[in-house]
Amino acid sequence: MIIEKTFNKWILVFLFLIPVLGFIFEEPYYITLTTKVVILGIAGIGLNLALGYCGLISFGHAAFFGLGGYVTGILSFHALNSELMFSWPFVSSGSSDMLVIWPIVILSSAFLALIIGLLSLRTTGVYFIMITLAFAQMLYFFAISWPNYGGEDGLSIYMRNSLPMINTMDPLNFYFICLCWLLTVIFISAKLINSSFGMAFQAIKQNEERVKSVGIETFKVKLLVFVISGTITGLAGSLYTDLNRFISPSVLNWQMSGEIMVFVILGGIARLYGPLVGAAFFIVLEQTLGSYTENWQFWLGLILILEILYVRTGILSLFEKKLKYEK
Amino acid sequence: MTSILFFEQLLNGIQFGTMLFLMSAGLTLIFGVMGLINLAHGSFYMIGAFSAALIASLTGSFWLALLASLSGAAIAGVLIEIIIIRRLYRRDHLDQVLATFALILLLSEGVRWYFGAFPLYLDIPENLNGTLPILDDIIYSKYRLFIIFMGLLIAVGLYILISKTRLGVRIRAGQNDRQMISALGIDISKLYTIVFALGASLAGLAGAMIGAIQSVEVGMGEPILILAFVVIVIGGIGSIKGALIGSILVGVTDTIGRIFLPELLKIFMESASATSVGSSIGSMLIYILMALILIIKPSGLFGKT
Known part of the structure; x- marks a missing residue:
């Protein structure tokens, strides 16, 4: 564990x-790439709370990622075109201020996670995997066939949303905004995991019946974890829209849910920095393989399969094992 | 909106449903017997379609192509089961989802590598071209009727296989108690390979038959895979009967919903918004159906609790 902790510190140093x-060597492309890693890492950390720590295998986290993305896209689309968004119960023409967008994204993702959680948590096992998938697919098809916001073609926003006194169009500034969110999310997760509530949801993963018998209402605990998890992933979706200045139904697709899941498992489930390492590994692999061969997905698939068959517990576990052998 | 149109759409829905059945029967068997969530099942659909297109271009025979889809997917199934899938049975669902997700990447890209990115086409044979009059004034595509017929034939065949043959007894025993049947001296890993190959070949056949209506291309399997999952979850995982009823239910709901929901909404709303709302809800309908069924019966219509 000591080595994993040192490794985690190095990750943070690298991120800075x-x-x-x-910036110094004038390669803004790498800044954008690292921003992407950070944002997808946040999405994975969100999923990890439900999937890694509480054992809720959600195959539908793209729903929250996409919702966060679309809420951001739609709000700023209206603000940039000065078009009325709705006139009841109050008049609104959207917003392009991140300080307004973030709370709305957080509230709406939490609300969606509450609804999906209330309905899905009645099922367990494979049925839970599939019903979460079904809800994400519902949103996906809705986004495709709803013509107002671009439908299948997606929605472009011309300017990144703004923050007071900061030029968000500058890649480095935007990167540090995302990094702040990452650190916040890691901090919140760490606090949660070590709280008594965290003990409860981690115990549920091991044996729900026992947790019930102690007198804890496990349904409420699971629901709350699911809501927090969905909210964090939703926030990542919002940042992702701002990064690309574009949102399309593809972020709601089941492959997105699969990818977020890959980040979590690749890094090592139920490890705080796991999803971040997973996302970094995935994206670096995608970039390097992509520069060598057109068929990089083939090799990516192969590496993933080998990882699951032989490494089994994620990249971060490699750093843990070393310690055991050294002793 | 006449009854003729309705009847035609109903047949389309049933045809779609029988195809879904070919996919979901294998998926549900594989889950029931081996406890494996196989996301790569759609890849066998694709492999079947490509095998068929390859043989059709070499020999020109549609029937040989159908045979090739069955055997091509079965061979791929056996190989993949022995090399990779076998190691996943004892793992938890999470590892299975991830490994088979990776397998999709590998197989899709592998096929694209070999066949190129352009879609291939598979021709319907002469004697299945055109339409056939059924009832007074309803005519319907011969080929689609053929698909329905094949689907029903395979449903009956599977029923006989599962309930009347020795292999079927083993498969059912495998669903009930894995340890016990291996203790009774049955080569369980051979049984697993057979079940996996059977599922793969049915998916391959479905791919080839649909490939002749649409086109044969990489990524064709994934949309139908998700639908097949919806089907087996609605029907109850592990139940072939559930898969059959679920397939027809999903096929008909999807087809009828997309066509008639916009029309239905036009009664209450203005035409333009009825079309957009109707088509959005129409495409979500089966997922809504699935969510409703799971909320009422958390383990599907015919699933064991």
């Missing part, structure tokens, strides 16, 4: 160094 280096 890489974009600065990119």
Whole structure:
């Protein structure tokens, strides 16, 4: 564990160094790439709370990621076109201020997670995996066939949403905004995991019946974890829209849910930094393989399969094992 | 909106349903017997379609192509089961989902590598071209009727296989108690390979038959895979009967919903918004159906609790 902790500190050092280096050597592309890693890492950390720590295998987290993305896209679309969004119960023409968008994204993702959680948590096992998938697919098809916001073609926003006094269009500034969110999310997760509530949801993963018999209402605990998890992933979706200045139904697709899941498992489930490492590994692999061969997905699939068959517990576990052998 | 149109759409729905049945029967068997969530099942659909297109272009025979889809997918199934899938049975669902997700990437890209990115086409044979009059004034595509017929034939065949043959007894025993049947001296890993190959070949056949109506291309399996999952979850995982009823239910709901929901809404709303709302809800309908069924019966219509 000590090695994993040192490794985690190095990750943070790297996260501060890489974009600065990119800035010095004038390679803004690497800043954008690291921003992407950070954002997808946040999405994975959200899923990890439900999937890794509480054993709720959600195959539908793209729903929250996409909702966060679409709420952001739609709000700023109206604000940039000065078009009325709705006139009841109050008049609104959207907003392009992140300080307004974030709370709305957080509230709406939490609400969606509450609804999906209330309905899905009645089922367990494979049925839970599939019903969460079904809800995400519902939103996906809705986004495709709803013509007002681009339908299948997606929605472009011309300007990144703004923050007071900060030029968000500057890649480095935007990167640090995302990094702040990452640190916040890691901090919140760490606090949660070590709280008594965290003990409860981790115990549910091991044996729900026993937790029930102690007098804890496990349904409420699971629901709350699911809501927090969905909210964090929703926030990541919002940042992702701002990064690309574009949102399309593909972020709601089941492959997105699969990818977020890959980040979590690749890094090592129920490890705080796991999803971040997983996302970094996935994206670096995608980039390097992509530069060598057109058929990079083939090799990516192969590496993933080998990882599952032989490493089994994620990349971070490699750093843990070393310690055991050294002893 | 006449009854003729309705009847035609109903047949389309049933045809779609029988195809879904070919996919979901294998999926539900594999889950029931081996406890494996196989996301890569859609890849066998694709492999079947490509095998058929390859043989059709070499020989020109549609029937040989159908045979090739069955055997091509079965061979791929056996190989993949022995090399990879076998190691996943004892793992938890999470590992299975991830490994088979990776397998999709690998197989899709592998097929694209070999066949190129352009879609292939598979021709319907002469004697199945055109339409056939059924009832007074209803005519319907011969080929689609053929698909329905094949689907029903395979449903009956599977029923006989599962309930009347020795292999079927083993499969049912495998669903009930894995340890016990291996203790009774039955080679369980051979049984697993057979079940997996059977599922794969049915998916391959479905791919080839649909490939002749649409096109044969990489990624064709994934949309139908998700629908097949919806079907087996509605029907209850592990139940072939559930898969059959679920398939027809999903096929008909999807087809009828997309066509008639916009029309239905036009009664209450203005035409333009009825079309957009109707088509959005129409495409979500089966997922709504699935969510409703799971909320009422958390383990599907015919699932064991």
